[in-house]
Amino acid sequence: MTFDKLESPREYCGLCGVSGAANPLEAIYLGLHSQQHRGQEAAGIMVGVEGDCRLHRDNGLVDDVFHSLPADWRQAAITHAIGHVRYSTAGGSSVVNAQPLMADLAGELVGVAHNGTLCNSVWLRRKLQEEGAIFQTSSDTELLLHLLARGLRKHHNGDLWNALEAALRELRGAYSLLLMTRSHWAAIRDPLGFRPLCLGRFPDGGWMSASETIAFDVAGARFEREVEPGEIVVVDGRGDLESRRFAPVKRRAHCIFEHVYFARPGSYVFGDSVYEARKEMGRQLARECPADVDLIVPVPDSGVFAAFGFAEQSGIPLDMGLTRNHYVGRTFIDPGSHVSRGKMATRKLQPIGEALRGKRICLIEDSIVRGSTSRARIRAIRETGAREVHMRVSCPPHRHGCYFGIDFPQRESLLANQAEFSEMADILHLDSLGYLSRDGMLGCVKAYRPQDYCCACFDGDYPVRPEGL
Ligand code: SF4
Structure with missing residues (x-):
């Protein structure tokens, strides 16, 4: 695995x-x-x-x-x-x-x-x-x-x-x-x-x-x-x-998650620019869940364009306080190995102390699945001396599986199913947590009507009934 x-x-x-x-x-x-x-x-x-x-x-x-x-x-x-x-x-x-x-x-x-x-x-x-x-x-x-x-x-x-x-x-x-x-x-x-x-x-x-x-x-x-x-x-x-x-x-059921996470920002998907949609999700997130912080920090790579939108809308400066190791592939790591969660989390994204120390920061993330990587990453960010760590997520909480070609972990292991929303910030060691609403997310794509998108992993409304459900 x-x-x-x-x-x-x-x-x-x-x-x-x-x-x-x-x-x-x-x-x-x-x-x-x-x-x-x-x-x-x-x-x-x-x-x-x-x-x-x-x-x-x-x-x-x-x-x-x-x-x-x-x-x-x-x-x-x-x-x-x-x-x-x-x-x-x-x-x-x-x-x-x-x-x-x-x-x-x-x-x-x-x-x-x-x-x-x-x-x-x-x-x-x-x-x-x-x-x-x-x-x-x-x-x-x-x-x-x-x-x-x-x-x-x-x-x-x-x-x-x-x-x-x-x-x-x-x-x-x-x-x-x-x-x-x-x-x-x-x-x-x-x-x-x-x-x-x-x-x-x-x-x-x-x-x-x-x-x-x-x-x-x-x-x-x-x-x-x-x-x-x-x-x-x-x-x-x-x-x-x-x-x-x-x-x-x-009816149509275009996968909205293509715009949130999967497609490349240089692409047009379902008639909309992924770059524009993702940036608008960041702007809308700033309208719905503002953060009183000194710095916006994207979680690379897919959180970057939402973070640009959030910074633009809020007027808060943005800095790349997390740097990605581009040479980390999908390396096999034995689940039984003694590599700590913290080391695993920073293996791919390393926090830069010079950018974060003493600051109140808001991380912009594209999604939280199990939450364990986010938790370890946030701990590593706090260890650099960041004064407050907040997080805003550019889609609604994931509560349901996908049966249409995206591989999420089991429903029971999704963080949003394991805890009440009010507990999630504590679990993740955050000062505050906010998600983009479903309607807010769908308002960021223009080419088709909101009802033309699949949002089943967020709302459980499956356009086709999966076998065995
Ligand atoms: S459930 Fe629908 S929106 Fe979610 S990833 Fe699958 S196809 Fe996309």
């Missing part, structure tokens, strides 16, 4: 698809690399070359996986490609679960890359197994391949796109998908649009798809539009694009 897994929500997956780019391999590398924050366990790429498909995937970061690409890929005439960065929210972290997954479906090579978590995967897996399906992985994604194979065989007479539409109608939950064959690739979003997925265009006419628009900026494409919930966008080898619908949009 990793330290990070114990203490904070985990990223999940990032997607990138390309065709018609001057250098598809470079474009997909840049697109995946810019989305590395969405998954660091494994990466993979599937390419179309001269009417055939090739796949390369492995555990590790994008750079590691691309360094081990077969040498002849660099000279290959690649027409289209899909890629994936993975953190396992469902399925283990073994390399067999790295994506894209590729299968030969009665002569049609099909690859799939998935971001999200299905809510009916246990039921679907059992049903398919009863029908004779044999699974090679423990990931949700393989379910789609089995549903496709069954549909092609039984109902759709080899028509992949009709079989795909029928298969998608059997899935419940969160899925943004890229699918690829020898001649086409497709970008797909679930009918509620939980996870982001966008389309971009290269200046010479090629297409790109990515979870976050920052991939377009880095790879030289221009944002065109979001893939709509319930839509399949099919791109062929010539760059022609066809939009198909497999479900109507009755």
